[in-house]
Amino acid sequence: MLIEETNVPDDALPVDTFKAHMRMGTGFADTEVQDVVLRGFLRAAMTAIEARTGKALIEREFTLSVNALRNSQALALGMAPVTVIAALTLVAHDGASQEIDPAAYWLERDTQTPRLRAAGAALPCPDRGGELRLRFLAGFGPDWDDVPSDLQQAVLMLAAHYYEYRHDTGLSGGCMPFGVTSLIERYRNLRLGVGERA
Numbered sequence: 001m002l003i004e005e006t007n008v009p010d011d012a013l014p015v016d017t018f019k020a021h022m023r024m025g026t027g028f029a030d031t032e033v034q035d036v037v038l039r040g041f042l043r044a045a046m047t048a049i050e051a052r053t054g055k056a057l058i059e060r061e062f063t064l065s066v067n068a069l070r071n072s073q074a075l076a077l078g079m080a081p082v083t084v085i086a087a088l089t090l091v092a093h094d095g096a097s098q099e100i101d102p103a104a105y106w107l108e109r110d111t112q113t114p115r116l117r118a119a120g121a122a123l124p125c126p127d128r129g130g131e132l133r134l135r136f137l138a139g140f141g142p143d144w145d146d147v148p149s150d151l152q153q154a155v156l157m158l159a160a161h162y163y164e165y166r167h168d169t170g171l172s173g174g175c176m177p178f179g180v181t182s183l184i185e186r187y188r189n190l191r192l193g194v195g196e197r198a
Contacts, residue, residue, distance in 0.1 A: 002078045005061040005135070012058050013042045014144045014152070021156045022163065038163075045159035048176065049151065053187040054112070055080055057147050057155070059139030065131045072122035074108070074115045079138045082107060082114040086135040093129030100124055112189050154183040 015038050024034075046057050056062070056079050064077060085107050088100040105123060108115040116123065116134060126132045140146045147155075158180045 001065045003063045003065070005063055008043065008046065008058045008060060010039060012142065012144060013039050014156070015039060015042070017144070017152075018042055018156055018159060022160055038159075041159040041162045041166075042155065044162055045155045048158060049154055049180075049184055052176070053151075053184050054078070054189050055151070055187055056139040057151060058144070059083065059137060059142045059146070061086065061135060061137055064134045064136070067126060067129075067131050069123060069125055069132070072125065073118045075123060075132070075134070077114045077116060077134070077136060077138075080111060080114050081140065082109070082136050082138045084137040085116065086137060088116070088124075089133045089135075090124045090126060091131045091133055093127060097133075150183045151187065154180045157183070 015035050018038055018041075049055075050057060062079055064075075066075065069075060085102070085105070088102075088105060089097050090100060091097045104119050106117050106119055108117050124132060140148065140151075144152065157177060161177050161180070
């Protein structure tokens with residue numbers, strides 16, 4: 001289970017850039033009201049692109065909880081790029097927790113599937129009913145300018161698409177404009193087999 005612990009702050013959202021992309025007028029009295037709407041579409045576009053690519057665009061904190069390890073030497077983190085491992089905690093079935101010494105593991109940095117690797121023979125394994133809980137920081141950086149330019153463009157295009165078709169209920173659930181899918185294609189994880197990713 002992957003939980004987003006912190007949200008993208010409002011001031012990190014490129015509202016002014018989005019207005020310029022949409023060629024919207026400025027200086028009107030109701031600008032603040034419109035900004036709330038635009039932030040909502042930007043958040044929706046970012047969420048959709050993050051779901052398709054497995055990449056956190058703006059840096060924030062996540063918690064990954066697992067009840068068992070498929071591989072005792074490595075744990076795939078499910079979100080990239082990971083910049084910091086904050087803590088690894090072993091939680092017993094009765095709720096007792098033990099923080100694991102950082103010397104027992106290390107971060108394998110990977111643009112597609114970063115992993116937590118065991119420094120020794122194996123990562124700590126949770127007992128039945130317990131879990132291994134990992135807190136980490138993921139994202140290209142804390143600011144919009146840290147996001148790669150092609151992903152920035154994809155977010156703006158998708159947010160504009162959501163804005164333009166906000167009253168249209170006839171679109172299919174997975175609808176994403178071709179230009180957006182083309183821009184994000186190189187960031188998507190490739191599946192090599194059942195349960196495997198490149």
